[in-house]
Amino acid sequence: MAQYDYDLFTIGAGSGGVRASRLSASFGAKVAVAEERYLGGTCVNVGCIPKKLLVYASHYGEDFSDAAGFGWKVKEPRLDWTKLIANKDKEITRLNGVYRKVLDDSGVEILEGHAEILDPHTVTLDGKKITAKYILVAVGSWPLVPEFPGSEYAITSNEAFYLPSLPKTVIIVGGGYIGVEFAGIFHGLGARTIQLYRGESFLRGFDDDIRTTLAAEMLKRGIDLRFEADISRIDKVGEILRATLTDGSVIESDQILYATGRLPKTRGLGLENAGVKLSELGAVDVDEYSQSNVESIYAIGDCTDRMMLTPVAIAEGIAVANTLFNNKPTRPGYLNVPTAVFSTPNCGTVGLTEAEARQRKFKVDIYRTFYKPLRHTLTGRDERTMMKLVVDQTTDRVLGCHMVGPDAGEIIQGLAIALNCGATKAQFDATIGIHPTAAEEFVTMRSK
Numbered sequence: 001m002a003q004y005d006y007d008l009f010t011i012g013a014g015s016g017g018v019r020a021s022r023l024s025a026s027f028g029a030k031v032a033v034a035e036e037r038y039l040g041g042t043c044v045n046v047g048c049i050p051k052k053l054l055v056y057a058s059h060y061g062e063d064f065s066d067a068a069g070f071g072w073k074v075k076e077p078r079l080d081w082t083k084l085i086a087n088k089d090k091e092i093t094r095l096n097g098v099y100r101k102v103l104d105d106s107g108v109e110i111l112e113g114h115a116e117i118l119d120p121h122t123v124t125l126d127g128k129k130i131t132a133k134y135i136l137v138a139v140g141s142w143p144l145v146p147e148f149p150g151s152e153y154a155i156t157s158n159e160a161f162y163l164p165s166l167p168k169t170v171i172i173v174g175g176g177y178i179g180v181e182f183a184g185i186f187h188g189l190g191a192r193t194i195q196l197y198r199g200e201s202f203l204r205g206f207d208d209d210i211r212t213t214l215a216a217e218m219l220k221r222g223i224d225l226r227f228e229a230d231i232s233r234i235d236k237v238g239e240i241l242r243a244t245l246t247d248g249s250v251i252e253s254d255q256i257l258y259a260t261g262r263l264p265k266t267r268g269l270g271l272e273n274a275g276v277k278l279s280e281l282g283a284v285d286v287d288e289y290s291q292s293n294v295e296s297i298y299a300i301g302d303c304t305d306r307m308m309l310t311p312v313a314i315a316e317g318i319a320v321a322n323t324l325f326n327n328k329p330t331r332p333g334y335l336n337v338p339t340a341v342f343s344t345p346n347c348g349t350v351g352l353t354e355a356e357a358r359q360r361k362f363k364v365d366i367y368r369t370f371y372k373p374l375r376h377t378l379t380g381r382d383e384r385t386m387m388k389l390v391v392d393q394t395t396d397r398v399l400g401c402h403m404v405g406p407d408a409g410e411i412i413q414g415l416a417i418a419l420n421c422g423a424t425k426a427q428f429d430a431t432i433g434i435h436p437t438a439a440e441e442f443v444t445m446r447s448k
């Protein structure tokens with residue numbers, strides 16, 4: 001029988017890699033994880049966590065002015081960007097330490113450096129050869145900036161977390177959730193914010209009512225949101241970035257952030273040495289158990305391009321550990337994966353959109369409400385919350401829940417459990433609401 005240095009060698013100590021490594025070690029496997037940049041990966045360092053901290057920071061902008069309606073007098077509020085970033089960095093460093101401790105405590109060996117695959121059972125780490133029975137590729141993804149004249153002046157979300165100062169004017173290009181969230185962050189912190197998206201409407205794949213409601217709310221707040229707009233070139237004039245749009249118009253700004261997608265970070269990883277099949281965009285081609293076409297090589301998370309979300313990468317990591325070292329072959333479930341967009345206001349969604357349900361030939365009843373949140377009866381802010389249920393007429397099952405409004409992410413999480421249990425509209429209706437909350441609207445919507 002072949003002898004290897006490790007039972008499992010994980011490349012990448014991000015969301016998926018850390019969970020798979022820890023759990024495999026807890027099942028008795030000898031595990032090492034290689035990390036070339038930062039423990040905790042994208043989510044902890046340049047993703048979910050710092051993003052959410054900046055979202056919290058950005059909401060204070062509105063909160064200070066809304067407070068006046070409740071009788072508060074607040075002197076001219078002023079943002080100290082340097083302090084915000086320093087405090088955020090301190091928390092990220094603390095989390096890096098937590099990840100190190102968690103791996104150490106579970107007996108996983110952390111190897112710092114860039115790993116490359118040599119063959120189905122061998123990796124090199126900064127020149128040193130290491131063998132393993134299984135190799136788990138958990139290398140994540142990397143932002144993509146398309147090439148065009150001046151594209152080198154654009155930044156991505158990676159750099160946005162470390163800017164030396166808050167830009168006075170920022171252009172955000174892209175209509176995915178990252179672009180939308182950064183538009184809310186920069187606008188809320190006080191930057192003049194222009195968001196450009198080349199399509200007809202942003203947040204492709206979300207329910208149309210979410211897309212239109214959020215666009216209206218962002219415009220009302222003063223974000224200069226432009227659809228069917230794109231940059232053709234960027235020129236640097238002194239410190240100013242001059243963006244020429246495809247329609248010939250020009251916008252000047254301090255920063256231009258491209259949030260136009262992410263690619264699996266599989267280049268230069270040596271996957272071709274082992275004969276691992278990749279998609280055209282470099283995603284590792286895996287089966288339902290996250291196994292590649294090479295028996296000993298598995299891949300999870302963003303580099304497989306299934307759903308680029310932290311809890312999904314973690315679920316895939318748990319499944320691989322159970323499959324390989326706990327004698328429980330496990331396929332992660334992708335049904336009713338809830339997601340939130342931490343835009344201003346938030347969006348939350350689970351299940352089928354109305355368009356998807358109709359496309360799948362369901363006969364649907366749509367329940368929808370738009371209302372002014374109680375809080376804004378005193379602030380005077382013109383904000384609407386949208387909530388929507390997509391219901392199968394035949395079985396009465398709730399197929400999808402969608403919301404734009406404060407705390408949408410928090411509210412939708414519980415509804416995802418209900419959908420996974422196959423809840424019907426009648427069961428939603430029979431559930432007593434919590435009053436006065438926004439969430440109660442989901443159990444009190446009566447008219448189609």
Ligand SMILES: Cc1cc2nc3c(=O)[nH]c(=O)nc-3n(C[C@H](O)[C@H](O)[C@H](O)COP(=O)(O)OP(=O)(O)OC[C@H]3O[C@@H](n4cnc5c(N)ncnc54)[C@H](O)[C@@H]3O)c2cc1C
Binds near residue numbers: 013017047140307313
């Ligand atoms: C701005 C932003 C906001 C986001 N917000 C959310 C959110 O709110 N909710 C959510 O669910 N998801 C969010 N995501 C997505 C989430 O961060 C990713 O889906 C998740 O981190 C993927 O985990 P992973 O394990 O696949 O990869 P990662 O967490 O990216 O980890 C991969 C690790 O592998 C390392 N690595 C790569 N190549 C090598 C190599 N050759 N050798 C050694 N190490 C290597 C990298 O340095 C990295 O640490 C966000 C992403 C971004 C960019």
